[in-house]
Amino acid sequence: MNRKILVGIFDTEEHLVAAVRQAREKRVAIREIYTPYPVMEAIEAMGKKSRFTLAAFLYGLFAALGVLAFLYYTSVLDWPLNFGGKPSSAFPSFIVITIVLTIFSVTILSLFTFSIRAKVWPGKAYVLPDRRGTDDKFVMVFDKDTLGQDAPAIERLMKEKGASEVYEKEESSENVF
Amino acid sequence: MTNQDITIKEYTPGKRLRAISFVLIAVGLASLAYGFITDPQRAWANLLLNNFYFLSLGIGAAFFYALQYISQSGWSAQFKRVPEAMMFIIPVAAAVSLLLLFGLDHLYHWAHDGAADHDALLAHKSPYLNVPFFAIRIIAFFGLWILLTQLLRRLSLREDKEGGMRFFERSEFWSKVLIFVIALTFSLASFDFIMSIDPHWYSTLFALKNFVAAFYHGSAVIVLIVLLLHSRGYFDGLNSSHLLDFARYLFMLSIVWGYLYFAQFMLIWYANIPEETVYFHSRWADPSFKFLFYANIVLNWFIPFIVLISQKADKNKTVLMIVCLVLIVGQYVDLYDQIFPGTVGRAAFGITELGTWLGFAGLFSLVVSWALSKAPIIARNHPYLSESVFHHVH
Numbered sequence: 001m002n003r004k005i006l007v008g009i010f011d012t013e014e015h016l017v018a019a020v021r022q023a024r025e026k027r028v029a030i031r032e033i034y035t036p037y038p039v040m041e042a043i044e045a046m047g048k049k050s051r052f053t054l055a056a057f058l059y060g061l062f063a064a065l066g067v068l069a070f071l072y073y074t075s076v077l078d079w080p081l082n083f084g085g086k087p088s089s090a091f092p093s094f095i096v097i098t099i100v101l102t103i104f105s106v107t108i109l110s111l112f113t114f115s116i117r118a119k120v121w122p123g124k125a126y127v128l129p130d131r132r133g134t135d136d137k138f139v140m141v142f143d144k145d146t147l148g149q150d151a152p153a154i155e156r157l158m159k160e161k162g163a164s165e166v167y168e169k170e171e172s173s174e175n176v177f
Numbered sequence: 178m179t180n181q182d183i184t185i186k187e188y189t190p191g192k193r194l195r196a197i198s199f200v201l202i203a204v205g206l207a208s209l210a211y212g213f214i215t216d217p218q219r220a221w222a223n224l225l226l227n228n229f230y231f232l233s234l235g236i237g238a239a240f241f242y243a244l245q246y247i248s249q250s251g252w253s254a255q256f257k258r259v260p261e262a263m264m265f266i267i268p269v270a271a272a273v274s275l276l277l278l279f280g281l282d283h284l285y286h287w288a289h290d291g292a293a294d295h296d297a298l299l300a301h302k303s304p305y306l307n308v309p310f311f312a313i314r315i316i317a318f319f320g321l322w323i324l325l326t327q328l329l330r331r332l333s334l335r336e337d338k339e340g341g342m343r344f345f346e347r348s349e350f351w352s353k354v355l356i357f358v359i360a361l362t363f364s365l366a367s368f369d370f371i372m373s374i375d376p377h378w379y380s381t382l383f384a385l386k387n388f389v390a391a392f393y394h395g396s397a398v399i400v401l402i403v404l405l406l407h408s409r410g411y412f413d414g415l416n417s418s419h420l421l422d423f424a425r426y427l428f429m430l431s432i433v434w435g436y437l438y439f440a441q442f443m444l445i446w447y448a449n450i451p452e453e454t455v456y457f458h459s460r461w462a463d464p465s466f467k468f469l470f471y472a473n474i475v476l477n478w479f480i481p482f483i484v485l486i487s488q489k490a491d492k493n494k495t496v497l498m499i500v501c502l503v504l505i506v507g508q509y510v511d512l513y514d515q516i517f518p519g520t521v522g523r524a525a526f527g528i529t530e531l532g533t534w535l536g537f538a539g540l541f542s543l544v545v546s547w548a549l550s551k552a553p554i555i556a557r558n559h560p561y562l563s564e565s566v567f568h569h570v571h
Contacts, residue, residue: 057486084449092443 002170004144005031006151007129008158009137013039015162016138020045022157023142028150031141034133042138056110063105067098125173137164144168186411188554190546198543205536212529221280222520223529226512227537228277229370232270233387233508234541236363237395238263239326243352243359246345251564252422255414255555259402261333262548263395264326269544271319278312284520287376298377306373314369318362325355333556340558363388371512374519378456382441389437390511393430393477397504400427402545404498411554414566417492421570424491427481427500435478460514465524469514476507509534 010016016033020042023030033042071094075081080088115121133139140163142154158166212220238260245253281288286299287306293299299306328351336344364384372383400423407415445453460466481500490496517524556562 053488086447086449090447092439092446095439095443 002172004168005129005171006142006144006147006154006168007166008140008142008163009130009132009165010140010162011137011164012162013042013138016140017041017045019140019158019161019163022161023154026157028154029143029146031143032129033141034129034139036134036136036138039138052110052113055113056106059109060102060106063102063109064098067101068094071097127171127173129169129171185553185555185557188406188411188546188549190550194542194546198539198546201535201539202543203536204532205534205539208528208532209536212533216529218283219521219525219529220533221277221283222516223533224273224280225277225284225370225520226509226516227533228270228273229516230508230512230534231266231537231541232274233391234395234398235264235266235270235326236322236359236388237391237393238399239267239322239329239355239395240359240392241396241399242329243355246349246352247356249349249561251561252419252568252570254559254561254565255412256399256403256419256565257333257556257559258549258552258554259399259406260395261330261552262545263398263402264330265544265548266541267319267322267326269540271323274315274319278308278315281308281311285373285376287373302376306376311369314365318366321358321362325351325358329355334552336558337553337556342560344558345560360388363391371515374516375456377452380441380445380453380456382437382444386434386437386441389430389433390477390508393427393434394504394508396423396426396430397501399423400497401501401505404494404501406554407494414555416568418568418570420492420494420497421488422568424485424497424500427497427504428485428491431478431481431485435474435482438474438478459518463518463524466514466518469510469524473507473510473514476503476510 008019010019013035016035017039020030020033024045024047030046033046035042072089075090076088082088083090086093120126128134129141130137130139140158142151144151147154155166209220209224212223242257242260242264244250245257277284286292287302288308288311293303304310329348332344332348332351336348367384367387371387372379403412403415403423406412442457445457457470460470480503484490484496484500559565
C-alpha cells in the first residue's frame with residue numbers, strides 16, 4: 001500500500017520558507033519540498049548540507065593523479081618512443097591531456113553521484129505529489145505516518161504560514177512517458 | 178529601502194599613511210639615485226619594471242571597472258570607487274614613461290645607433306621598432322588611457338550629483354570603448370615595453386598573458402584595498418558574499434593566468450625551435466632565474482588556486498589578504514623574470530630593486546588615497562547600489 005502524505009500548497013516562496021522554518025523549529029521531519037525553481041533560502045532552511053563539492057574535488061584529484069600515472073606508465077615504462085629527441089617523461093605535454101580528462105572525469109562522476117543520491121535515472125517513474133509544483137506553486141510534503149498525532153498541528157501550522165490549500169493523499173509515482 | 182538610506186562615509190587618508198608614503202617615495206628616489214650612480218643599466222631596468230608594474234595595476238583596475246559596467250554587475254557597485262581611484266596611477270605612469278624615453282639606449286638593444294645595420298631581423302622590424310615611432314606610440318597609448326579613464330571618472334562624479342540612469346548608460350558605452358582600446362593598446366604596449374627587450378624573440382601569447390596578469394594583479398590590489406578600508410571602518414556593507422565573489426575573481430584569474438603562462442611555455446618547449454627556446458634558455462641557464470621561473474608559477478598560480486578552492490577560505494578575510502599579498506610579490510617576480518635577463522643579464526637584487534619598488538608603492542598609495550578622498554567612498558546614485566549592499570549568494 002502506498003504511503004499517506006500531507007500536502008501543503010503555497011503561493012509564494014516567502015510563505016513556504018516561513019513554514020519550513022517553523023516546522024524545523026518544532027523538529028518535525030519534512031519529507032520534501034517542491035519548488036518551480038531553486039529557492040536557496042528554502043534549501044538552507046531545510047538544513048540540507050551538501051558534500052558534493054568535496055566529492056567533486058576528490059574525483060578531480062584522483063582523476064588528475066590517475067591520468068598522470070597512466071601517461072607515465074604508457075609513455076615511459078611500457079612503451080617508450082623517441083619523438084624528435086624529446087625525453088620520454090615529457091611532463092609539460094602530459095598536462096593538457098590531464099586537464100581535459102580531469103574535467104571529463106569530474107563531470108561524469110558528479111553526474112553519476114548526483115543520480116545515485118537523488119535516485120533519478122533514465123526512465124524512472126517520478127514522484128510528484130502535486131503537478132502545480134512545477135508550475136507556479138510551492139509544495140511542501142509531510143509523511144502522514146511519521147507525523148502521527150502531530151498531523152492536525154502541522155495542518156494548522158501550514159495554514160497559519162499562508163498555505164492556500166492543505167490536503168491528504170496517497171503517494172503515487174507517475175511515469176514519464 | 179532606497180539608496181538614500183545607505184550611510185556614506187567620506188574617506189580621509191590618515192596622517193600616518195601620508196607620512197609613510199612620503200618616506201617611501203624618498204627611499205625610492207634615494208635608491209634610484211644610488212642605482213644611477215653605481216649601475217645605470219640596472220637603474221633603468223628597475224624604473225621600467227616598476228613603472229610597468231604599477232601601470233598594469235591601473236590598467237587592470239580600469240578593465241575591472243569597465244567589466245562591471247558591461248556585465249551590469251550589481252554586487253560590486255559599492256566598491257567601484259576603489260578601481261576608480263587606482264586608475265589615477267595611469268597619468269603618473271605616463272610621466273615616468275616619458276622619463277624612460279631617455280633611457281631607451283640602456284634598455285633596448287634595437288634602440289642603439291646602427292643596431293639594424295648588421296642584423297637582418299632588426300632591419301626588418303625597424304619600420305616599427307624605432308625610437309621616434311616608439312615615443313609616438315607610448316604617448317598615444319597613454320593619451321587614450323588617460324582620456325577614457327578620466328571620462329569614466331567624470332561620469333561617475335556627475336552621477337553622484339545629478340543621479341538618474343543616464344550616467345550609467347553612458348558609462349556602460351564608454352566601458353565598451355575602453356576594453357576595445359585596452360585590448361589593442363595594452364597588447365602593443367607590452368610588446369613595446371617588455372617583449373622588445375628580446376627583439377629577436379616573439380610570442381603571440383605574450384600580450385594576452387601580460388594583459389591577464391594586469392587584470393589579475395589589479396583585481397588582487399582592489400581586493401586588498403577594499404579589505405584594508407573595511408578594517409578601518411569603511412565599507413561596512415562588506416559581507417561574506419562579497420568576499421566570495423572577490424575570491425572567485427582571483428580564483429578564476431589564477432586559472433586563466435596559469436593557462437596562458439603554461440600555453441606559452443608548453444608550445445615553445447614542445448616545438449623546440451632554437452629562435453624561440455633561446456628565451457627560456459636564458460631563463461634556465463642561470464640557477465637564480467630558473468628558481469624565479471618556478472617561483473613565478475607557484476606564486477601566481479599554485480598558491481592562489483589551491484588556497485581559494487575552498488569556499489570557507491574564500492570567505493575568510495585574513496586568507497584573502499594573504500593571497501593578495503602573495504600576488505603582489507608574484508607580479509614582481511613575473512615581471513622581473515621577463516625584464517632582468519634581457520637588460521641586466523643577471524639576477525641582481527639589492528638596494529636599488531627593493532628601494533625602487535618601495536618608492537613606487539609609496540607613490541601608488543599616495544595617489545590612490547588622494548583620489549579616494551576626492552569623492553564619497555560609495556557612489557551614492559549608482560543604480561545597483563542597493564543590490565550591492567544586500568548582495569547575498571549561496
